[in-house]
Amino acid sequence: MSAPQYRLAIASCRQFSSIHVDDIYLVAVLELLGIEPTVCVWNDPAVDWTTFDAVLIRTIWDYFEHYPAFLAWTHALDRLGVTVINDTHMLRWNSDKRYLLDLERQGVAIIPTEVAQGTALTETLQAMAGRDVVVKPTVSGGAWHTVRGKVGTASFEQALAKLPQQLDYLVQPFVPDIASHGEWSLMYFGGAYSHAVLKRPIAGDYRVQEQHGGSVAQATPDEAIVQAGSSILAALAALGHQLPLYARVDGVVAGGRFLTMELEVIEPSLFLAERPDAAERLARLLLERLQNLPRETRRLG
Template identity: 65%
Template sequence: MPSRRLAIATSAEYPSVQPDDAHLAASLERLGLPPAVRVWNDPAVDWSAFDAVLIRTIWDYFRHHAAFLDWLDRLDALGVRTINDSALLRWNSDKRYLLDLAQHGVDIIPTRLADAAALPDTLAALAGQAVVIKPSVSGSAWHTLRGTAGDAALAAAVAQLPRGRDYLVQPFVPEVVSHGEWSLLYFAGAFSHAVLKRPAAGDYRVQGEYGGSAEPAQPDAAILAAAGRALAALAALGHGDHAYLRVDGVVSGGRFLVMELELIEPFLHLAAQPAAAERLAQDVAARLAPTTLAGLR
């Protein structure tokens, strides 16, 4: 079989395979795809040396969004496949995609989009409501604010936000604190496993760097059906093919509300799911089969 060359893309802060992806990397190697770990924005990397790039822990892409989009353009020009697909990565890199999902009937947390200059007027229309504000291009609660619209403290914090960016304004959903946030993992379009994430006491952010925790959990049929509608909407938008996908959401008022679809660099919670890691590795290997690669060229 002709040699197939796979890179795993990461960020400078995480220059090696992370523990959660260790079984995935080992499975790829057993399938004849020993992955080479490369920092996505390292100018010394010769990306033409690879047939494909598996996007994993590029956990700083949102801080360098223009460079990230340029990198995808460069990979496309070189004929180097990205997993997930580069068009999907571009779409998913700006959270305004939530509005696209809503137009296709997906229940999302109600979302308003405003640039920095328009935020005061947007918040004025929501006076007295608990809100969360985040950049449309962001991750890990970067530049995220929580407060009450109309309060001086929130107005002062908003005034310090970076200009030249667009922001999402959403109601704060208290169930994130009281019941937790769901993450449902899908590989090659099929549900694999789920975790329920909870913030540390006194916080609302579920990310581990803020003290949040995640525990394996089994979603009920209603949650799975709601997530399935999000996948159907994604397909209707022309993005039906994805090796991995994480659906994040919260149950509020009896409905599962989608908070995000994570298709770029989600933490996949694979450490306790070796079979899932192997399924993902097998799907990646199939995408890099010589006949598949030949058809893409």
């Protein structure tokens, strides 16, 4: 086998310090395309990021627990002149869920959202007495420090009391359609729709993440849902962002409308394990991106 043309760092976390199962086929295709992929833990001080042609952000699934260090790392990559996919400006913006309000200002339909400091949560929730709401940190993942309940009930107040007050939170009404019909995840590569899955919570729960008992199934959304996701990516340009090489749009259909829950352009699961065709599309886009790097920035060749 000929020597690789490019070296690609796949940024991960200590929990996933080798190839994640979802990326196994992606990595195999990258190698066939002449790209040498190496999994690197994002906050490992021993990693020399300048030895790679680019850094692909993948399973950095603990960044929100080390948020100041994460932001510092992205700025360090900028100073080193390292190419990052997706780019660091977008990573920093997307890492704080306040971005939902930016999207809303661009006409994107989102679940109604308020932002409250941890010390002001009780005051914010006073106007929502009796409503079923979800409270989550603005910087979080995997339902970390997330609670759901009816405002004013003892159980909900007890759950709120356990939340760290130093964090900021999103406050949103619970959308029952998530439990009854599921949550869509739409994958886009290079701005083009690729594939989708439908995630459902376990009976009696509201969290769709697999670690909380949720299920994931390949599914085909109708054209209106796909177009809704595409319009969200279009809003990125209006906000001054580059087109992401990969993106995942999470949302729920409620009242006949697709409501955006998340736009993931930082470290989303892309559900590639059962879609080798999608993994190949992403790999070829990565090769194209590496081929278009300025010659002076290439590490191999």
